[in-house]
Amino acid sequence: MKTTTICTAIVLWLLAIAASQAQETTLEKDIKILENLKEQVIQEEKDALKNEVESITQRLENDNITAAEAEELKQKAAEKRALNIENRVAIIDNKIALAERNEGDNVMGDDTDRLVLRIGRDDNQNDSFWYVGRKNKPREYDLRTSSDFVFAVGLNNVITEGESLEDSDFKTGGSKFAELGWAWKTRVFKESNWLRIKYGFSFQFNGLKPTGNRYYVDTGAQTELQEFPVNLDKSKFRMDNLVFPVHFEIGPSEKIEKEDYFRYNTYNKIKFGIGAYAGFNLGVRQKLKFEEDGDDVKQKLKGDYNTNNFVYGLSTYIGWRETALYLKYDLNTIFKDNPVDQRNVSLGLRFDLD
Incomplete structure (x- = not known):
């Protein structure tokens, strides 16, 4: 009887250690995902800024706007993307802090600011199209x-x-x-x-x-x-x-x-x-x-x-x-x-x- 009790205690102790290790592994995995996500967010905003600048340049070359207007639009686009990076990175940093404080418990929810593939549609009736891309992917300037x-x-x-x-x-x-x-x-x-x-x-x-x-x-x-x-x-x-x-x-x-x-x-x-x-x-x-x-x-x-x-x-x-x-x-x-x-x-x- 005593031997059975000791064996049971050992099994429970081993299960507790395994659960702790699994929890730590999950926590480390979630933090790694969030750290990688910060880099992806920065790259996404840079790519979006590049596309916006190209669109503005195209409008300038087509004589739709003046050089001064183009420079002003580029400056506004750069400021917006910089603020986007600052805000989105801050959100991810808060999630990392939340994960560490709660040991990974329910912090990777559906509201995580992850990059996802989605199906979207342009809003131009007959010339609309279906595409797969990033959530915040800017619309193409000229879709032929x-x-x-x-x-x-x-x-x-x-x-x-x-x-x-x-x-x-x-x-x-x-x-x-x-x-x-x-x-x-x-x-x-x-x-x-x-x-x-x-x-x-x-x-x-x-x-x-x-x-x-x-x-x-x-x-x-x-x-x-x-x-x-x-x-x-x-x-x-x-x-x-x-x-x-x-x-x-x-x-x-x-x-x-x-x-x-x-x-x-x-x-x-x-x-x-x-x-x-x-x-x-x-x-x-x-x-x-x-x-x-x-x-x-x-x-x-x-x-x-x-x-x-x-x-x-x-x-x-x-x-x-x-x-x-x-x-x-x-x-x-x-x-x-x-x-x-x-x-x-x-x-x-x-x-x-x-």
Whole structure:
């Protein structure tokens, strides 16, 4: 019994020593973090001052301010950053003192003035952008590139050699397309925004619904529409592509000038874009739905169907705000070896959402 008591006391003593050492290790770690943070704070404020001075210099070179005004703005920026360093370092010194006095107990809370990565957004509507940076990172003086999420949807069909759309083998209302992608827009000229280049990537989904009771069959020599042996409730043929569009966009814009930055705003302006795209055929599939022996049957057929692996074409749009009328036309034929050339064409609405 006595031996058990002694062993228990020894275990408790060892645990107390371990806990004390762990606490000291945590305290030392927290103080080290705070000491490093002071250096980071000083460097951050110096970098911010450098960016502000560059912005002021840019405004001076653009004749937006006089040399005297530029010198005054630089002096104010330097004074502000010096005070920021003094105040923020003092806050960290207080946290170090608090950590030492309380042996590290609950001093590294959420309010620690640590440098963090965050997602922010400029406030210029259509020319806004998403970025990752420091908490107090100053806004770029001249932002020439912005980005948008692209979504388009509309009607799809086929231009057949020697035929008009009125004689198409596909249902106009039932054949549809969709497009999802991301696009960057860059101002071409330094002092003007009348011409922009828009580029990115998109996934295109081109669907076709044959007229009559027909579906596509790859015979080996060619791919052709054939009559299905039973009544079809649904017949849909879809081609999925990954393309890389490039458009030249023109249109007026409004220049918004602030003290430390300027932007060109095209949100409430007419935009016109014309360009081309090229990419790859990711896959082709066909969906059939019919009734057989009283049961509903759904078939999803996936294959090559003799389609071209490389796709390319022309596209154009005209719009206002986020919405545009969008037209695209494949220059490549849908099928490789068919005797009659057929090319995909789409017309719909395009939404560029920042």
